[in-house]
Amino acid sequence: AQKVTQAQTEISVVEKEDVTLDCVYETRDTTYYLFWYKQPPSGELVFLIRRNSFDEQNEISGRYSWNFQKSTSSFNFTITASQVVDSAVYFCALSEGVGFKTIFGAGTRLFVKA
Amino acid sequence: DGGITQSPKYLFRKEGQNVTLSCEQNLNHDAMYWYRQDPGQGLRLIYYSQIVNDFQKGDIAEGYSVSREKKESFPLTVTSAQKNPTAFYLCASSVSWTGDYNEQFFGPGTRLTVL
Numbered sequence: 256a257q258k259v260t261q262a263q264t265e266i267s268v269v270e271k272e273d274v275t276l277d278c279v280y281e282t283r284d285t286t287y288y289l290f291w292y293k294q295p296p297s298g299e300l301v302f303l304i305r306r307n308s309f310d311e312q313n314e315i316s317g318r319y320s321w322n323f324q325k326s327t328s329s330f331n332f333t334i335t336a337s338q339v340v341d342s343a344v345y346f347c348a349l350s351e352g353v354g355f356k357t358i359f360g361a362g363t364r365l366f367v368k369a
Numbered sequence: 370d371g372g373i374t375q376s377p378k379y380l381f382r383k384e385g386q387n388v389t390l391s392c393e394q395n396l397n398h399d400a401m402y403w404y405r406q407d408p409g410q411g412l413r414l415i416y417y418s419q420i421v422n423d424f425q426k427g428d429i430a431e432g433y434s435v436s437r438e439k440k441e442s443f444p445l446t447v448t449s450a451q452k453n454p455t456a457f458y459l460c461a462s463s464v465s466w467t468g469d470y471n472e473q474f475f476g477p478g479t480r481l482t483v484l
Binding site: 288290292297298300301302305307346350357359361362 | 410411412414417427457459461467469471472473474475476477478480
């Protein structure tokens with residue numbers, strides 16, 4: 256069965272600090288997809304990144320970076336030089352290769368203080 | 370601009386009433402989804418539709434119903450059989466259900482409160 260664990264319920268940092276959000280997943284499939292979404296206070300989830308199981312390359316997009324490690328079943332998300340606008344709930348999600356639904360983690364609420 | 374619209378933004382319902390939440394997308398996506406989010410929790414799948422005129426139950430379908438008569442529309446009805454309907458409801462769509470185009474794009478949500 257597939258499962259996504261985000262052990263950090265809430266994180267609070269001061270602006271300009273770096274912060275890493277952890278995501279650990281479980282799946283028996285060899286083909287799967289991992290996602291990160293951001294939910295700002297407005298409520299709408301915003302898609303950030305999708306990574307398939309055959310692509311372990313880390314990715315950087317501006318201040319955001321993602322570290323995918325199949326050996327530890329982790330897909331962690333780092334925000335460099337955090338800003339107040341980064342305050343949101345971040346969800347990690349997993350979907351298996353064919354015909355399976357996407358499972359979301361419980362989310363990590365990030366507070367960035369000025 | 371392409372996107373997903375949900376209406377209304379806020380909805381109040383009396384106990385025993387059915388209510389319908391609207392979800393429309395102009396992204397030409399095949400797949401659409403309804404999720405429920407309770408305070409401090411993740412998303413739980415209510416129903417999904419892989420293609421027009423087809424839909425499947427998710428994890429918490431009891432007390433809900435949907436239709437998919439048009440590709441762009443996927444309304445959700447919360448019936449009186451749903452015992453605790455107060456929640457935030459999110460609609461989403463994706464190019465396809467599986468494969469390399471399954472990232473979901475979300476609407477702004479509807480907050481339903483039962484009085």
